[in-house]
Amino acid sequence: MPDRVGIVAAAMTKFEAAKPWQHLAELVLEVTDKVVEAAGISLQKDVESIVSCSQDHWDGRTISSMPIPDVTCGHLKDESKVADDGAYAVLYGAMHILSGDHKLVLVVSHCAESHTDGTIIENWSIDHIFTRMLGLDYTLAAAMQARRYMDKYGITPEQFAKVVVKNKGNAKKNPYAQDSATLSVIDVLKSQMLADPITVMDRKPVSDGACAMILATEEIAKKLTDKPVWIKGAGNCYDPHFLGDRELADCDALETASKKAYKMAGIKNPVKEIDVVELSEYYSYQELLWTEGLGLCKRGEGGKFIDSGKTQLNGDIPVNPSGGLLSGIPITVAGMSRVAEAVWQLQGRSGERQIPGAKLAVAHGCGGICGQMHCVLVLGN
Amino acid sequence: MKAKPQLELIYLDMTLKMPFKWNTGEPLGEFFRELKANEKIYANQCPTCGRNYCPPANICTRDHSRCNEKDKWVAVGPKGTLLTFFICEQSFLIPTTGEMLEVPFSVGLVMLDGAPVVLQHCLQETDVEKIKPGMRVEAVFKPKEERKGNIFDIIHFKTIKE
Numbered sequence: 001m002p003d004r005v006g007i008v009a010a011a012m013t014k015f016e017a018a019k020p021w022q023h024l025a026e027l028v029l030e031v032t033d034k035v036v037e038a039a040g041i042s043l044q045k046d047v048e049s050i051v052s053c054s055q056d057h058w059d060g061r062t063i064s065s066m067p068i069p070d071v072t073c074g075h076l077k078d079e080s081k082v083a084d085d086g087a088y089a090v091l092y093g094a095m096h097i098l099s100g101d102h103k104l105v106l107v108v109s110h111c112a113e114s115h116t117d118g119t120i121i122e123n124w125s126i127d128h129i130f131t132r133m134l135g136l137d138y139t140l141a142a143a144m145q146a147r148r149y150m151d152k153y154g155i156t157p158e159q160f161a162k163v164v165v166k167n168k169g170n171a172k173k174n175p176y177a178q179d180s181a182t183l184s185v186i187d188v189l190k191s192q193m194l195a196d197p198i199t200v201m202d203r204k205p206v207s208d209g210a211c212a213m214i215l216a217t218e219e220i221a222k223k224l225t226d227k228p229v230w231i232k233g234a235g236n237c238y239d240p241h242f243l244g245d246r247e248l249a250d251c252d253a254l255e256t257a258s259k260k261a262y263k264m265a266g267i268k269n270p271v272k273e274i275d276v277v278e279l280s281e282y283y284s285y286q287e288l289l290w291t292e293g294l295g296l297c298k299r300g301e302g303g304k305f306i307d308s309g310k311t312q313l314n315g316d317i318p319v320n321p322s323g324g325l326l327s328g329i330p331i332t333v334a335g336m337s338r339v340a341e342a343v344w345q346l347q348g349r350s351g352e353r354q355i356p357g358a359k360l361a362v363a364h365g366c367g368g369i370c371g372q373m374h375c376v377l378v379l380g381n
Numbered sequence: 382m383k384a385k386p387q388l389e390l391i392y393l394d395m396t397l398k399m400p401f402k403w404n405t406g407e408p409l410g411e412f413f414r415e416l417k418a419n420e421k422i423y424a425n426q427c428p429t430c431g432r433n434y435c436p437p438a439n440i441c442t443r444d445h446s447r448c449n450e451k452d453k454w455v456a457v458g459p460k461g462t463l464l465t466f467f468i469c470e471q472s473f474l475i476p477t478t479g480e481m482l483e484v485p486f487s488v489g490l491v492m493l494d495g496a497p498v499v500l501q502h503c504l505q506e507t508d509v510e511k512i513k514p515g516m517r518v519e520a521v522f523k524p525k526e527e528r529k530g531n532i533f534d535i536i537h538f539k540t541i542k543e
């Protein structure tokens with residue numbers, strides 16, 4: 001059985017508020033063709049298994065993966081779907097290889113948030129008998145989490161706004177990013193309030209796009225590229241769904257997931273050893289909370305951590321040099337695009353947003369209300 | 382669990398409604414534009430393996446060859462031969478309209494003239510005695526001003542005698 005999984009290549013569409021000329025399957029086709037070309041393989045002959053990530057309610061069809069085999073040459077092959085976040089599809093694809101079942105796997109995710117109304121979907125994800133009728137969506141729940149975080153640790157909306165300023169600024173160096181801007185903290189604080197303390201700029205915008213990557217055994221990865229990226233560690237963990245069953249100001253699930261991943265990768269001092277982090281901040285405050293959960297700073301110190309400047313593009317440990325989710329990445333694609341960005345950093349393919357000499361990266365995907373579930377992947381070259 | 386007749390049984394009733402506006406994409410969009418503007422049904426063929434697609438495909442599902450060049454599309458139908466069919470006798474809720482379905486109604490797989498492709502659509506005939514696989518049928522289009530660029534720009538396939 002193989003003991004290492006290599007990521008050979010990654011590809012993305014440009015992310016946009018709408019892509020009216022492309023069918024959902026055409027988003028998948030675009031990134032599939034790109035990643036196959038980048039990996040220098042034959043889709044028909046070399047790809048043994050396709051793992052996709054999409055969600056039925058976003059696509060408006062039961063079994064949203066139904067059109068995937070058509071555009072990935074997947075007929076009469078192994079095909080499976082992960083329905084949460086794209087980082088989990090990468091994890092599942094890696095398991096396909098570690099099991100010895102497949103030597104080369106195409107992993108792909110897509111979502112066109114512009115096709116429907118996301119607040120309804122978010123509301124539908126909430127317990128249908130009891131709390132759904134209260135009108136919760138992820139933004140309203142996020143406001144509760146952000147307030148709890150502020151209240152427990154004294155974190156401020158100004159510190160949340162700094163995340164927006166950093167990420168939208170970083171996005172200017174990312175040709176795949178949807179939204180980029182030169183902003184001040186005041187601009188963010190004065191933008192339209194959605195649910196105090198969350199403004200429209202504190203929330204990820206509506207976005208369409210897709211992401212794909214090729215995973216392979218060590219032997220094949222080495223043959224295909226002189227820059228294979230290895231999955232050195234992985235961990236995932238779930239918190240309870242009901243918000244009253246968790247401490248919203250802490251992220252126990254992410255702490256557990258990251259500790260597992262670091263242990264597997266042999267990381268003892270994350271902030272010293274990791275060169276770059278790409279994480280899933282659906283809301284600005286989450287970046288601060290997730291840096292705590294990833295062990296980059298202590299509990300309650302996410303605010304001080306952004307103040308220190310360490311997470312800036314030129315800081316000690318850049319967080320979201322791509323611009324993160326705040327620059328516009330659709331749900332499901334979110335976590336996979338974090339992995340893809342980390343892969344490009346380690347392959348030295350990140351252009352203007354490249355962290356010089358990056359050798360060890362962390363990619364983080366999450367999903368569910370207030371970050372219920374987390375997946376952490378440690379990647380290295 | 383056993384029924385407990387002495388207790389009130391509590392349900393939660395809710396109807397879930399979801400708006401969608403799906404992109405049709407490159408070949409499917411063009412297929413519908415042709416249906417709407419010109420009453421034309423188009424198909425295309427994989428240049429590698431010869432497999433035919435209706436509506437036209439971007440790429441062959443079997444060998445991933447590109448086959449979307451519009452100048453290689455061929456107009457098929459409107460006549461064709463019935464391959465198989467069903468007749469629905471029991472009404473149910475139409476999810477796209479919320480109304481009960483008028484029965485009987487029938488849908489068939491029609492092998493269109495011009496290329497070996499199958500189009501799935503409604504049949505005008507709903508009498509099981511009068512539908513036979515192998516019979517000839519023809520697409521009936523809506524008047525131009527009523528066509529919207531979707532599959533119901535064709536009303537149904539009617540039985541024809543040749």
Ligand SMILES: [Zn+2]
Pocket residue numbers: 427428429430431432441442443444445446
């Ligand atoms: Zn073919």
